[in-house]
Amino acid sequence: MKIRLGILGYGNLGRGVQYAASLCEDMEVAAVFTRRDPASVKTVLPVKVEHTDALASYVGKIDVLILCGGSATDLPVQSVEAVRLFNTVDSFDTHAKIPAYFAALDRAGKEAGHLGVMSVGWDPGLFSLARAYFTTLPGTGEAYTFWGKGVSQGHSDAIRRVAGVKDARQYTVPVESALERVRSGENPQLTTREKHTRECYVVAEEGADLARIEREIKEMPDYFADYDTTVHFISEEELRAKHGGIPHGGFVLRAGKSAAGNDYLMEFSLKLGSNPEFTSGVLVAYARAVHRLYGEGKTGAVTVFDIAPKYLSPLSEEELRKTLL
Amino acid sequence: MKIRLGILGYGNLGRGVQYAASLCEDMEVAAVFTRRDPASVKTVLPVKVEHTDALASYVGKIDVLILCGGSATDLPVQSVEAVRLFNTVDSFDTHAKIPAYFAALDRAGKEAGHLGVMSVGWDPGLFSLARAYFTTLPGTGEAYTFWGKGVSQGHSDAIRRVAGVKDARQYTVPVESALERVRSGENPQLTTREKHTRECYVVAEEGADLARIEREIKEMPDYFADYDTTVHFISEEELRAKHGGIPHGGFVLRAGKSAAGNDYLMEFSLKLGSNPEFTSGVLVAYARAVHRLYGEGKTGAVTVFDIAPKYLSPLSEEELRKTLL
Numbered sequence: 001m002k003i004r005l006g007i008l009g010y011g012n013l014g015r016g017v018q019y020a021a022s023l024c025e026d027m028e029v030a031a032v033f034t035r036r037d038p039a040s041v042k043t044v045l046p047v048k049v050e051h052t053d054a055l056a057s058y059v060g061k062i063d064v065l066i067l068c069g070g071s072a073t074d075l076p077v078q079s080v081e082a083v084r085l086f087n088t089v090d091s092f093d094t095h096a097k098i099p100a101y102f103a104a105l106d107r108a109g110k111e112a113g114h115l116g117v118m119s120v121g122w123d124p125g126l127f128s129l130a131r132a133y134f135t136t137l138p139g140t141g142e143a144y145t146f147w148g149k150g151v152s153q154g155h156s157d158a159i160r161r162v163a164g165v166k167d168a169r170q171y172t173v174p175v176e177s178a179l180e181r182v183r184s185g186e187n188p189q190l191t192t193r194e195k196h197t198r199e200c201y202v203v204a205e206e207g208a209d210l211a212r213i214e215r216e217i218k219e220m221p222d223y224f225a226d227y228d229t230t231v232h233f234i235s236e237e238e239l240r241a242k243h244g245g246i247p248h249g250g251f252v253l254r255a256g257k258s259a260a261g262n263d264y265l266m267e268f269s270l271k272l273g274s275n276p277e278f279t280s281g282v283l284v285a286y287a288r289a290v291h292r293l294y295g296e297g298k299t300g301a302v303t304v305f306d307i308a309p310k311y312l313s314p315l316s317e318e319e320l321r322k323t324l325l
Numbered sequence: 326m327k328i329r330l331g332i333l334g335y336g337n338l339g340r341g342v343q344y345a346a347s348l349c350e351d352m353e354v355a356a357v358f359t360r361r362d363p364a365s366v367k368t369v370l371p372v373k374v375e376h377t378d379a380l381a382s383y384v385g386k387i388d389v390l391i392l393c394g395g396s397a398t399d400l401p402v403q404s405v406e407a408v409r410l411f412n413t414v415d416s417f418d419t420h421a422k423i424p425a426y427f428a429a430l431d432r433a434g435k436e437a438g439h440l441g442v443m444s445v446g447w448d449p450g451l452f453s454l455a456r457a458y459f460t461t462l463p464g465t466g467e468a469y470t471f472w473g474k475g476v477s478q479g480h481s482d483a484i485r486r487v488a489g490v491k492d493a494r495q496y497t498v499p500v501e502s503a504l505e506r507v508r509s510g511e512n513p514q515l516t517t518r519e520k521h522t523r524e525c526y527v528v529a530e531e532g533a534d535l536a537r538i539e540r541e542i543k544e545m546p547d548y549f550a551d552y553d554t555t556v557h558f559i560s561e562e563e564l565r566a567k568h569g570g571i572p573h574g575g576f577v578l579r580a581g582k583s584a585a586g587n588d589y590l591m592e593f594s595l596k597l598g599s600n601p602e603f604t605s606g607v608l609v610a611y612a613r614a615v616h617r618l619y620g621e622g623k624t625g626a627v628t629v630f631d632i633a634p635k636y637l638s639p640l641s642e643e644e645l646r647k648t649l650l
Contacts (some may be wrong), residue, residue, distance in 0.1 A: 016585065022584060024463050124650045135649065136634075137606045137610060138349050138606050139348065249590075260340070262597070263598035264595070264598060265574075266593075266594075268592070270590070273583070273588035278589055281463050281583055281584070284463055285461040285462060288461075303650055304634070305638075309458060310630040312457070312461040313630075314461070317630070317631070321423055321628055324456040324460065324630075325420075325449045325629075325630070
């Protein structure tokens with residue numbers, strides 16, 4: 001019997017989950033849930049679309065609900081409500097709030113007898129795994145994370161709020177020389193400015209004061225003031241043609257010396273044509289894991305740290321040992 | 326209370342385990358076991374050295390025994406005997422024999438009520454994890470493994486068996502252009518010859534026929550005939566000075582297209598000053614995991630696929646979520 005998925009929220013992430021599940025022979029999507037008028041939602045592949053009000057009527061018809069809303073306002077409310085009805089997977093990524101979010105999800109899941117895996121994707125997610133595996137090795141050396149080159153939605157939005165800006169795209173770019181210093185085993189102390197630069201492609205309104213826009217972007221606290229920021233003014237056509245995608249990626253590295261003084265370097269990197277779609281693929285793999293762990297009686301909240309790799313794979317344990325060990 | 330380790334076998338791997346454990350606040354080495362005369366063994370740090378005949382007298386004094394023998398003859402016998410007395414960790418890497426080895430270890434472990442984790446290190450081990458995590462992602466694209474640049478002990482030994490050869494060191498080198506083809510998402514079909522080259526540094530006996538030695542190396546079936554092989558004749562002094570280490574490393578990559586057709590590349594790489602010492606560090610981290618899983622009632626045989634990352638880390642679950650998620 002296939003694992004029956006529900007998709008809550010149908011933006012980039014929800015569409016990606018539907019695509020990814022379509023490649024998994026052991027999965028099917030039972031329904032997509034939206035706060036919009038279901039009739040207005042065009043799906044990338046055929047599927048039943050329901051209003052979120054209908055969620056409770058799917059109890060018994062869905063094995064795992066994948067939450068595809070945002071971390072800021074959607075997930076903190078949705079996850080706790082959803083785990084009372086279903087097993088869940090989400091991509092919560094507001095780092096400072098992880099302990100409180102975990103506690104709430106764990107309590108609700110245990111009360112309801114369901115399992116929720118939180119903070120799944122590539123960071124948090126695969127990058128968290130790399131940091132965890134890398135730092136278990138006895139030896140000197142910190143784990144470093146660099147992001148990019150890739151589009152930051154939050155920073156792009158921040159630029160769009162500047163007066164006179166019509167549209168914008170912001171790329172986070174890792175500083176190659178900083179990466180090299182880490183790879184060398186130097187274990188440098190790196191400031192925010194030394195790790196990443198920010199490249200902004202901005203479409204200004206006609207007649208806008210470009211110098212003022214550039215200054216306001218570069219001086220924006222939290223978002224840009226601590227970085228070396230470059231601002232390029234381009235046309236709307238160029239933005240659409242050259243900056244329409246949502247690529248991202250990054251690096252997790254640990255370099256140092258082992259106990260006897262031998263050098264080592266561990267490096268994990270991702271280069272992603274679509275940030276949300278890659279995240280969706282990871283969500284789907286963890287939906288499989290949640291379904292299996294729930295079948296073993298596990299309830300409450302878990303993270304990627306709590307889940308053995310075998311639970312993610314469509315292969316059997318025997319096949320895994322034979323083909324991938 | 327600290328995790329009490331035993332080390333069975335005291336070559337490069339055993340020494341590395343002792344070094345690595347010395348950096349772990351939650352571990353101590355109870356004893357080293359050797360088939361040699363214990364009085365003849367010089368340890369890198371102070372520790373009790375016992376003959377392997379004394380193993381059974383350490384039941385109750387050791388939590389995890391780390392097996393540091395070779396895969397060819399030592400481990401298949403040792404692991405099954407050892408798991409009857411202790412929880413164990415080993416680095417078994419004879420790929421074709423993994424299913425039979427697992428079955429024997431699992432049966433013996435379950436009968437005795439102990440847990441053994443097999444095939445731990447970097448490959449098999451961390452590279453296996455990368456292959457497993459990478460291939461859970463829905464999408465096109467195979468997982469590729471490249472090894473090197475690094476010393477292959479087996480190939481170095483094979484050269485030493487050629488008449489007229491005094492000493493030798495063989496490096497396995499990944500072909501950069503093949504790596505680039507994989508990174509590009511081409512998903513190429515690569516022959517053995519296209520993936521790796523072999524570089525041999527050979528010290529010949531005085532008056533030996535160098536042309537014949539070179540020919541015999543290059544034509545050696547299994548070891549060299551299927552590769553582009555380079556042979557450099559050097560002096561004994563140069564071999565000692567420049568090729569004394571046991572570096573290794575490699576790459577696991579998967580590149581392709583996600584379900585909606587977006588490109589992605591996942592890449593994990595290692596660059597290791599000492600192959601056996603890095604392996605030792607991984608063995609020690611998995612000793613911690615075995616000790617904890619045994620505490621939860623788990624017995625039989627497991628591999629890296631069966632073990633959630635949290636079990637490896639000295640950090641608590643709360644700390645892991647707070648600092649690494």
